[in-house]
Amino acid sequence: MMTTNLLxxxxxxxxxxxxxxxxxxxxxxxxxxxxxENGIAFLAGWLFGLGALGGVIFMIGGLSGMGHRPVIHGALALTFGLLLFALALRSWGHRKDKQETSRWLSAADHFTPLQAGAAGCFFAAIYPKNLILTAAMASKLAETASPQRIEDYGLFIVIGSLTIAGPVVLYLLAGKTIQPRLDRSKDWLVQHSRQILIALLCFFGARLSIRGLLLLTGGG
Known part of the structure; x- marks a missing residue:
């Protein structure tokens, strides 16, 4: 695996x-x-969403003949970066609005397994931040040969699923004894979720924008 791809x-x-x-x-x-049941379904939906999104992007890349074309990949990276900046600005403008979080807090508690699986798939493949980051990763890996691409993207899915698989596995092992700790974690995230999200969006927006500009100017 190439060092740049690994990073x-x-x-x-x-x-x-x-x-x-x-x-x-x-x-x-x-x-x-x-x-x-719902935790397992959410994890399954999440894994399916990440896998399916990557597969679709690889297929589009193959059909369009993207290959190793710096201009195309530079334009994509810059576009993804600017989109992330736009999301950061939107999140900043709504930083005092708790409606989105409250809606999920009230709905997730009453999910059926099918709804939990659909939510996992949505968050992995359609939720804007994850959609853009996954699309950026998959489009970059479209440059590499097929076996290496699958290996790299598989590792990406594993890393991207750590915070989803971890709590589910812990619950399966420890049962309800882990719930008080999960509840405290949830309370902390509710208080700081917006700040964390904005920081992530700005970091990856800058990273992808710089990479796109370097590729477009022949410096990447």
Missing amino acids: DVFTHGLGVAISPLVIIALVMILLSPRAK
Whole structure:
């Protein structure tokens, strides 16, 4: 695995894994009466969403013949970076609005397994931050040969799923004894989720924008 790809896999994977709203929703699921079934369903939906999104992007890349074309990849990286900055500005403008978090807090507690799985898939593949970061990672890996691409993207999924699989596995092992700790974690995330999200969006927005500009100017 190339060093640059390895660095991108880890950083983008962590960017996907650190998703406060997603973790809050998962914790609410694990505090609900159907915690075991819904937690497993949420994790399954999450893994499916990440895998399916990567597969779609690889297919589009293959059909369009993106390959190793710096101008195309530079334009994509710059676009993704600017989109993340736009999301950061939107989040900053709504930083005092708790409606989004409150909606998930009230809904996740009453999910059926099917709804929990659909929520996991949504957060992995459609939730804007994760959609952009995953698309940026998959489009970069589209440059590499197929076997290496699958290996790299598989590692990306593993890293991006740590904060989802971790609580589910802990609940399966420890049961309800872990719930007080999960509840405290949820309370902390509710208080700081907006700040964490804005910091992540700005970091990856800058990182992708710089990479895009370097590729477009021949410096990457």
